[in-house]
Amino acid sequence: MDGDDRVLHERSPGVEHQESRADFLSYSAGLVLAVALTIVSFVVAKTNLIWGPGIPVGLVVLAFAQIGVHLVFFLHMGTGTDNTNNILALAFGLLIVFLVITGSTWIMYHLNTNMMAMPPH
Amino acid sequence: MTVVTSADQADAQELMVALGGAGPAPTRTVVAYGFWIFLLSDIIMFSGLFAAYAVLSEHTANGPSGRELFDLHNVFIETACLLLSSYTCGLAALSAEHRHPGRFYVFEALTFILGGAFLFIEISEFAGMVAQGAGPSRSAFLSAFFTLVGMHGAHVTSGLLWLLYMIAQVAVKGLRPHVLRRLLCFSLFWHALDIIWVGVFTMVYLMGAG
Numbered sequence: 001m002d003g004d005d006r007v008l009h010e011r012s013p014g015v016e017h018q019e020s021r022a023d024f025l026s027y028s029a030g031l032v033l034a035v036a037l038t039i040v041s042f043v044v045a046k047t048n049l050i051w052g053p054g055i056p057v058g059l060v061v062l063a064f065a066q067i068g069v070h071l072v073f074f075l076h077m078g079t080g081t082d083n084t085n086n087i088l089a090l091a092f093g094l095l096i097v098f099l100v101i102t103g104s105t106w107i108m109y110h111l112n113t114n115m116m117a118m119p120p121h
Numbered sequence: 122m123t124v125v126t127s128a129d130q131a132d133a134q135e136l137m138v139a140l141g142g143a144g145p146a147p148t149r150t151v152v153a154y155g156f157w158i159f160l161l162s163d164i165i166m167f168s169g170l171f172a173a174y175a176v177l178s179e180h181t182a183n184g185p186s187g188r189e190l191f192d193l194h195n196v197f198i199e200t201a202c203l204l205l206s207s208y209t210c211g212l213a214a215l216s217a218e219h220r221h222p223g224r225f226y227v228f229e230a231l232t233f234i235l236g237g238a239f240l241f242i243e244i245s246e247f248a249g250m251v252a253q254g255a256g257p258s259r260s261a262f263l264s265a266f267f268t269l270v271g272m273h274g275a276h277v278t279s280g281l282l283w284l285l286y287m288i289a290q291v292a293v294k295g296l297r298p299h300v301l302r303r304l305l306c307f308s309l310f311w312h313a314l315d316i317i318w319v320g321v322f323t324m325v326y327l328m329g330a331g
Binding site: 023024027028030031034035038041042044045046056059060062063066067070071074075082085086089090092093096097100101103104105108 | 146150153154157158161162164165168169171172173175176193197200201204205207208211212215218309312313315316319320322323324327328330
């Protein structure tokens with residue numbers, strides 16, 4: 001218990017209280033937004049109200065929005081000065097993810113359409 | 122008085138950063154940054170599996186397609202479980218930061234139960250598919266499906282084991298700074314799993330079944 005008490009006094013209590021409220025509100029706002037986006041995604045996937053081929057585009061947009069909500073409200077990717085390195089690493093990661101996914105699907109799509117018909121076995 | 126001092130410190134730190142002489146970052150920042158790099162590499166590994174799934178998802182070899190196999194009600198419950206567990210994990214991290222061990226245990230227990238429920242639904246879905254002859258060896262589509270979703274499930278499983286280990290550490294060592302840093306890494310890991318799940322349920326389930 002001694003160790004715990006010592007740690008307790010390393011932070012200044014006045015500031016701590018405000019941070020706590022802000023963080024709790026951040027997580028709760030994130031949850032509300034993520035739940036809303038999830039429900040909209042599931043509704044959009046099954047809806048007949050919008051043009052069929054538009055549905056995947058809408059789903060991708062909703063997924064990106066939800067990933068953004070997770071990054072900002074749960075992982076706290078803000079615009080603070082100490083966050084620059086995290087954001088730069090994230091941007092580089094996203095570049096690689098983009099190259100891997102679009103590159104693979106692009107190349108494989110063209111290989112598929114240009115391939116000779118296989119004789120049936 | 123306290124507030125004025127910390128504001129002054131923040132100003133001084135900002136000035137130091139502007140001058141390019143901020144000095145070494147606190148251990149917590151360095152640890153979180155290193156773990157963030159690991160998470161990004163993990164996400165890049167998943168992007169390879171996503172690309173494989175995107176390429177192979179149409180190749181069902183006359184076997185069942187996603188439209189016949191996926192039950193969106195289950196997927197919605199899975200999504201809800203994982204999202205709520207991410208929230209309770211965040212609240213647990215907050216309780217730990219503010220030295221409330223009681224609340225920490227309650228929120229981590231909720232996280233474990235919700236994560237376990239997610240895993241249970243996923244495993245029963247897999248077992249049901251294998252039982253009706255739609256196992257990973259049936260078609261290229263199903264191989265890619267089981268690899269991608271199974272890899273996410275394996276991450277959730279290791280996350281649950283890590284969570285038990287963290288609860289044990291807090292119980293034995295208390296909420297010391299180095300335990301708090303490990304908890305921070307665990308929270309980042311758990312939130313990242315939820316981000317990958319957003320990609321999975323959108324691309325695999327909603328686009329596959331819609």
